[in-house]
Each structure stands twice: as C-alpha cells, then as structure tokens.
Amino acid sequence: MPVGMRIAGAWSWRILAIAAVVALVIFLVIQLKLIVVPFMVAILLAALLVPFVQFLQRHRWPKWLAVTVAEVGLIGIVTGLIYLVVLEIIRGFPDLRDRSVAFYDTFKELLLASPLHLTDAQINDYLAQAWQSIQADSAVLVSGALSFGSTFGHFLAGILLALFATLFLLIDGRRVWAWTVRLFPRTARPAVDGAGRAGWVTLTDFVKVQIFVAFIDAVGIGLGAWILGLFFGGFPLVLPIAIAVFLGSFIPVVGAVLTGVIAVFVALVYLGPIPAVIMLGIVLLVQQVEGHVLQPLVMGTAVKVHPLAVVFAVAAGGFLAGIPGALFAVPVVATVNVMVHYIARGEWRVHPNPTLKDVLRDE
Numbered sequence: 001m002p003v004g005m006r007i008a009g010a011w012s013w014r015i016l017a018i019a020a021v022v023a024l025v026i027f028l029v030i031q032l033k034l035i036v037v038p039f040m041v042a043i044l045l046a047a048l049l050v051p052f053v054q055f056l057q058r059h060r061w062p063k064w065l066a067v068t069v070a071e072v073g074l075i076g077i078v079t080g081l082i083y084l085v086v087l088e089i090i091r092g093f094p095d096l097r098d099r100s101v102a103f104y105d106t107f108k109e110l111l112l113a114s115p116l117h118l119t120d121a122q123i124n125d126y127l128a129q130a131w132q133s134i135q136a137d138s139a140v141l142v143s144g145a146l147s148f149g150s151t152f153g154h155f156l157a158g159i160l161l162a163l164f165a166t167l168f169l170l171i172d173g174r175r176v177w178a179w180t181v182r183l184f185p186r187t188a189r190p191a192v193d194g195a196g197r198a199g200w201v202t203l204t205d206f207v208k209v210q211i212f213v214a215f216i217d218a219v220g221i222g223l224g225a226w227i228l229g230l231f232f233g234g235f236p237l238v239l240p241i242a243i244a245v246f247l248g249s250f251i252p253v254v255g256a257v258l259t260g261v262i263a264v265f266v267a268l269v270y271l272g273p274i275p276a277v278i279m280l281g282i283v284l285l286v287q288q289v290e291g292h293v294l295q296p297l298v299m300g301t302a303v304k305v306h307p308l309a310v311v312f313a314v315a316a317g318g319f320l321a322g323i324p325g326a327l328f329a330v331p332v333v334a335t336v337n338v339m340v341h342y343i344a345r346g347e348w349r350v351h352p353n354p355t356l357k358d359v360l361r362d363e
Contacts, residue, residue, distance in 0.1 A: 026320060029321070030320065033321065033324070034154060034157075034158065035161070037324045038159075038161035038165060039161070039162070039165055040324075040328050041158075041162040041166075042161075042162045042166040042169060043203070044203075044207055044328075045074065046170060046173060047200070047204045047206075047207045048207045048208065048211070049074065049166070049170055050169075050170065050173065050204065051204060051208070052066075053066045053067055053070050056070075063171075067170045067171055070170060071163070071166065071167055074166075075163070084239060084240075084243065085243050085244070088237060088239050088240045089240055092240075096236070096266070096269065103268070103269045108123055111123055177196060180196075181196070190349075191348040194342060194343075195339040195342045195343050195348065198338050198339060199335040199336070199338055199339040201338075202334055202335055202338040203331055203334070203335050206330075206334055206335075207331070210249075210250060213249060213290060214245075214249035214250055214256075215246065216286075216289075216290070217245050217246065217249040217256040217287075218242045218243065218249065220289070221241065221242065221245045221256070221260050221263055221282060221283055221286050222239070222241060222245065224282035224283075224285075225238050225241060225242075225263050225266075225279060228267065228271075229271075232271045232272075233271070235266070235271070236266060236270055237266055241259075241263045244262055245259045245263075247259070250327060251314060251326045251327055256287055257284075257287050260286070260287070261283075263282075263283060264279045264280045264283060267279040309333065310330055310333075313330055313332075313333045314326050316329065317329030317332075
C-alpha cells in the first residue's frame with residue numbers, strides 16, 4: 001500500500017474518532033439542554049461575578065457578605081432592567097399598535113396607486129409569502145428558545161437552577177474544579193488543570209469585555225435615537241430599545257444589528273421613511289465602530305478567534321440550539337481554543353497557573 005494512502009488512512013480514522021466524540025457531546029448537550037443551558041448561564045455569571053467577589057474580599061469583606069452582595073446585586077440589576085422594559089412597553093404598546101396599523105394602511109394605499117398596478121389580493125399574497133419566509137428563517141432560533149422555556153415551569157426552574165449554580169460556584173468553585181480534575185488520570189491532571197485555568201482566564205476577560213461592548217452598542221443606538229427624536233418631534237421607546245440592544249449584543253456580530261432593527265421600525269412607524277433611513281445609518285455606524293474599533297482593540301484581547309470563525313460559530317450554534325446556542329457559541333469556541341493551544345504548546349509544564357499574559361502569548 002502506498003505511503004500516502006497509509007498516512008491518509010491514519011489521519012482519516014483519527015478525524016472520524018474525534019468527530020464521533022464531538023457529535024456525541026453535542027447530542028448529549030441537546031438532550032440535556034434543560035440542565036446544560038442554566039449551568040452554562042451560571043458559568044458566565046460566575047465568570048462575571050468572581051472578580052467582583054475577589055475584589056471585595058481583598059478589601060476585607062467576609063466571603064459570605066461578598067457573595068451575597070454580588071448575587072443579590074445581579075438579581076436586582078436584571079430585575080430592574082426587566083421592570084423598566086415591561087413598564088415602557090405597556091405604556092407605549094397601544095399607540096405603537098395603532099400607528100403600525102395606520103402605517104400599514106397608508107403603505108398599502110401607496111402600493112395600490114403606484115405604477116406597479118398591484119391589486120389588493122396580490123399585496124396580501126406577497127405579505128403572506130414574506131411572513132412565511134420570516135417564520136421559516138427564524139424557526140430554528142425561536143424553537144431553540146421555546147424548547148428551553150416551553151412552559152413557565154421550565155423557565156422558572158431554569159432561572160432557579162442558574163442562580164443556585166452561580167451561588168455555589170461563587171462559594172466553592174475551586175473545590176468543584178479540583179474534583180473535576182481528579183476525574184482524569186494522574187499524569188494528565190497538570191495539563192487539564194492548567195488548561196482549565198487558562199480557559200477560565202479567557203472566559204472571565206471575555207465576559208467583562210462583552211459587557212463593555214454591549215454597553216457601547218446600547219448607548220450608541222439609544223443616544224442616536226434620542227438625538228434623532230430631537231429633530232423630528234421625539235423618539236418613543238428609547239429606553240426599551242437601548243436595553244434590547246444591550247441584551248442582544250451578547251450575541252456577537254449580529255445581535256446589535258438585529259435588535260437595532262426595532263429602532264428602525266419604530267422610527268418608520270412614528271417619524272416616517274427619512275428618519276427611518278437615518279436610524280438605519282446610525283445602527284450600521286455603531287456596528288462598524290464595533291467591528292473595526294472595539295472588536296480588534298478591545299475584544300481581540302479576550303477572544304483570539306478570527307471574525308470569520310466567530311460568524312460561523314454563531315450560525316452553527318443558532319442552528320443546533322437556537323438562541324442559547326448563538327449566545328454561548330463564541331465563549332465556548334474562545335475557551336476551547338485557548339485550552340487546546342495551552343496543552344499543545346506544553347504551557348502546563350512551565351506555567352501551571354496561567355495569567356492573561358500567558359494565555360495571550362504566542363496567540
């Protein structure tokens with residue numbers, strides 16, 4: 001047998017074995033999503049809160065008090081944001097509904113009177129086809145969200161599970177990780193422990209930077225909408241739009257644009273086509289600033305993954321697991337990438353307790 005064939009065969013069965021393991025892991029994650037998703041949310045929250053808890057402990061706060069302040073503060077901030085959004089939507093929804101209906105009627109009349117010579121039946125048919133296309137394209141993402149919280153009980157159980165897991169990770173995360181390392185053979189434990197620490201450093205930095213990027217997106221689009229309203233008689237629902245952009249920006253690349261579409265729609269319904277075009281320009285401008293300034297200069301220190309890989313990771317995560325998959329795709333890829341590089345370079349022999357400088361070295 002030719003040497004090339006033997007080499008190709010050796011590579012092939014190893015690639016197939018790795019692919020089988022990855023497929024099995026993905027299958028188990030999807031089947032156990034009601035447990036996996038809250039646990040991954042807890043890991044992200046712990047990555048955000050652990051540095052804050054350590055900061056308070058360095059300033060001589062008791063550990064129990066530091067953990068309590070972090071957990072209660074997180075719950076208070078999230079609850080406050082949800083309350084503000086719900087309150088503003090309840091206040092503005094009746095007017096938004098009436099204006100949307102009026103805009104639809106006006107737009108329909110323009111189409112009927114246009115040189116296209118469209119009939120009422122044709123317009124209704126085109127709108128039905130467009131709505132079916134939107135439903136088909138978004139079915140994967142929506143189904144991922146609905147399958148996780150198909151009932152209020154599932155949703156509530158997921159929230160409680162995430163909060164309890166976050167609490168225990170803050171209290172005893174080191175012992176949990178030490179127990180996980182002991183599951184591996186003794187000779188592999190130094191590499192596994194070092195890789196896990198390197199991944200944790202990357203994940204912690206990613207969460208902090210992603211919050212900063214999301215804040216910039218929300219401020220940019222929200223402030224742009226408010227300034228636009230000054231010239232056109234006021235822009236409604238600015239606060240809910242800014243919060244939606246902030247939350248949506250946790251899905252890199254596409255999140256800020258998709259939530260920014262809400263601002264464009266509100267501008268179109270309330271202010272007219274020209275302000276809507278200006279609002280679209282603001283959304284795209286903020287996205288360009290994020291993509292060409294924030295991502296290379298700020299996010300680049302936390303996620304050593306090519307932007308093209310980020311796009312495909314978000315798309316694959318959304319296809320496999322809906323909205324949760326799109327949300328967790330980039331931190332998972334970034335963390336796994338750093339862990340693999342750490343083990344492959346043999347860094348665990350030299351730097352058993354890696355810092356951010358060690359993680360970014362040679363990347």
